[in-house]
Amino acid sequence: MIQLTIITVYLALLLILGVFSSRLFKGTSKDYMLASHSIGPFLLLMSIFGTTMTAFALVGSSGEAYKEGIGVYGMLASSSGIIHSLCFFVLGVKVWSLGKKYGYTTQIQFFRDRLESDKIGILLFPILVGLVIPYLLIGVMASGTVVNSVTEGAFESSFALYDYGVPPWLASLVICGVVLIYVFFGGMRGTAWANTFQTLVFMILGVVTFYIIADHLGGLKAASEAVAKKNPSKLMRSVAPEDQERYEQAYAQWKTMAKYNYASKKLKSISLTEEQKKAAYAAFKPRMPNWQLKAETIFAKKNGLLKQLSIAQINDAYLWQDDRIPPETKPEDWDKTELTHEKLQQYPRKPGAELAGYKIFADKIGHPKKLIDPKNPKAGKFWTRKKARGVYRATKWAPDAPHHIDPWKFLTYLFVPLSVGMFPHLFQHWLTAKNANSFKLPVVAHPVFIMIVWVPCVLVGVWATSAELNGKAMFPPHFPPNAVLATMVKMITTPVLTGFLTAGILAAIMSSLDSQFLCVGTIFTEDIVVHYGGKNRFSDKQTVIIARLFIIAIVALTYFFSLFEPRQVFTLGVWCFSGFSSLFPLILAALYWKRLTKAGAYACIITAISLWLYLFTMSDYAAISNFTINFGGDSFVSFTKPGQHIEPGIIQTMPVMTMILGSTLAMILVSLITKPPSQETLDRFFPTK
């Protein structure tokens, strides 16, 4: 309950801040959307940084590091330090200068003017809004998950289906409501102030949490040395031989277990007698969940009971044990060749397979703060439903193979942060600056701020791979990476700190949501309603009301989508960034290339979005989380298939590279063969000094 109280107080503070900033609201649409261009260097730094750091900054960074190791810092953080500041420097300052000169409020106004095309807005509006919505979804869904995770057991008897914590749908609703209220009343000024406050909150709490976690794991050295001993691959970007060896052993054990399980439970061709079971249990020491099955497996193998299975049955056993959907027609070599792990992973896993854990562990699921058997405290407390799913995954599914980070993939990831150049909400933040000098602090400090937030999170994620609690691994295999940070904090710190850290995570999430909500409201009002309705049709007050109403509509729509829990929401985030990045050539050329024509811009946008749609479909709508475009090997070019391990030597590239190359090429070629912009436009955008 303490966590819930701290979160509630924090949200109340934000509301007070929003209401207070609204008292400074001048009542004009310019003040609502751009804070009357009054934002100085410090507020600009904090609001831009808060906006670019989403749920990904705290939750995603530690989760990705848990999964991939330290390489994620180079892929996502140090690259962003270079590229984000490059965008602020090359694009932000110039955009601010033109915005000041011609009074722009949105990206679309600039493009309409620069490209001498009214209809470019109709093409860009759905694309920009369509790409922002998945980005919004990441925040809304992550907030629900985090609050639910840390409030488990907060209620005595309510919300049993949500482990007696705040249900994710309710938490997301409250977060949406709070952001909506302060954006509704405070507009851009409220957003900038709230972002500054929240950025300070998540940076300070992030560092404090890092210190406490390190201390709990025995200090910095002990925490890292445990990783060096148990998971050395996480400290580099290639696979350590000892990790490979450990995986091969674990996979061999899993295969044996799959055979025994299939033969005894599905085929019912093996059935150990009570005496055999007793002998099997007596010879087995560890007592992890489901240990009896392991003991029986070893016994069956030792006594040659598994030899009777045919290769086809063994393959069926692997699919069954790993909850994979069997093919309708079995491949020709099904009864001749045993499936490799890679081939096995190419069969899709049954959706919701882990829910079987609820049935298997039904007698263990209950209120996480109550003892299973009050007379026998050693039996421990009831499990949460999350734990039941986790134990099911850890004890049934095949272990994950360690994998390296491909240097080409690492290189082409540099294209992803270019998305910052086309984020409509960032464009709007740039225009709020008081003067060009206000950009200097964000340009310089942004890379260091990223480092302050990401280095501790990456270290915590890497430590989590090898951390132990009471002699047991803190995280079982197949643990959901994005739950690592919240779970770790909850397991090893006090409820007070857990409450504060949750407030920090929510701060990171909300400091992006607010700008995105405001921006979508602004572009709808300015680029659609006012533009097509006519400037004189609406008073300034009415314009503000329309923006506010549209913000309510978009918050409601995002919340509605979040209830369907779209899969792979974080992977979806990378796709959404890639979409914005593929439009980066357009903004760069619009500012620096006189020869860019209207037709060239259309070609750029249409190519970018067509390639995005095509590649997104090829990735099975983000279901293939490691999707890349690969060059070399058996064919010149190929796409990553589900579960495929790409061999070293094959060039793996992020899809964003192809999108950017395609859109750039189309833009240049079409611009060069079409009529250049009018002299009037060139004089406006490229004045001779």
Place this chain on the structure above:
Amino acid sequence: MKYAIWGLVLLLIILHQDLWFWDDATLVFGFMPIGLLYHAGISVAAAVTWYLATLYAWPIDPAEDTPVNSENPATSGNPVISENNGGEA
């Protein structure tokens, strides 16, 4: 000087590809993975490079950098094309 600054940015991007630390799991000071420390260094180097860029390659002339008069911007966000819908796409 501008070219030197852009040269530094290019150098940063090249140094970002640290193939030499790809399979090195050394812990510096006993706790910091060398690959992570190196990239934290890249972040600091990026800040220094961008600081130099603000000193020597700032894109706006100081004379032009006056605060915006929000009450009277040059136009009010309505692009020229909206008043003259010629040249439709």
